[in-house]
Amino acid sequence: MTAVPDPIPRLRKALLAWFDASGRALPWRLGAEGRRDPYRVWVAEILLQQTQVARGLHYYDRFLEAFPDVGALAAASTHAVLKAWEGCGYYARARNLHRAAGIIAADGFPSDYGGWLALPGVGPYTAAAVSSLAHGEARAVNDGNVRRVLARLYGEARPTDAWIQARADALLSPVRPGAWNEAVMDLGATVCTPKAPRCAACPLAAHCAALATGTPTAFPAPKVRAAVRAVEAVAVLIGNGQEAVLERRGGGLLGGLMGLPTRELVPQETAATALEALCKRLDARPGELLGQVQHRMTHRQITLHVYAAASSLPRQVVATAALSRLDHKALGLLRTRQDSLFAAPLMGRSSI
DNA sequence: AATACGGGGTA
């Protein structure tokens, strides 16, 4: 009886060789393999949740400059952390990061998977990533890249989370767990991409069941997503583009950020009625309609009617507030109007 | 097991 050779060691060797030659140089990959700086890795992993690396890079350096170590992060205000996170989305990440920094500043960094998992904002993926990259622990990550790479490798169109985790655990290099995790994610991000995979350049092509079917992009099947909900709201701009009345948003949506006082229209309600109710709450006097802004989020399409208003409420400096893209658009509405007022004489002068 | 939670990139 000749045993069929176990393909896993060959597969590991092929991907790790590819990673050593073609892996990405990223700023959170400083230091020895398996002994990365836990602070740098942790911040990066939170920042990269549901965020593409190219985008995360834009925030990472600025964030580490503002908060060079966990002590600096713990000592900062939540609003300062949100300001550094401004525009990046999923702001609960920033709030949880700041909360966890307080815990770490008091208790020290966790030293293993379970310790990381106990921190706010750290789930199975992040705990596996940090414990493998910073502590050399043998924990297999399961993210969007891993899901796609393994679904294709094994030709599984509808992998469950448990199915992915089981395969990831079995494949994980016990010798270089951190490098293995980085390697699978790099492969998924640069070669085994969702729409146009570069199978000719893939070190796992010879092992890939999805490639053998001829339609690798059919794996995994698209996830069903919640429908986009249309939402209508009114906001008031009391002040100008530089200083305005701002409120801290509570609740889940954009929670913790500042923004123009806003009120969502209840069903059947008109913008005028909502404006009246909003101004009554603020003890403000409603003014003219400045315009509407459309803002698309993953799960909703917001139409915001922006009105001028007057009140004696204290104004805040817009530039130092942490604002969502939606509020920047609303403030931009006023800027555009001012620009057009200035633009007329300018156009008369410049006769190119 | 579903849903909420941002904003932007890619084909």
Added chain:
DNA sequence: TACCCAGTATT
């Protein structure tokens, strides 16, 4: 437009 991104917390 459709689908996705180094997911987590809550319900």
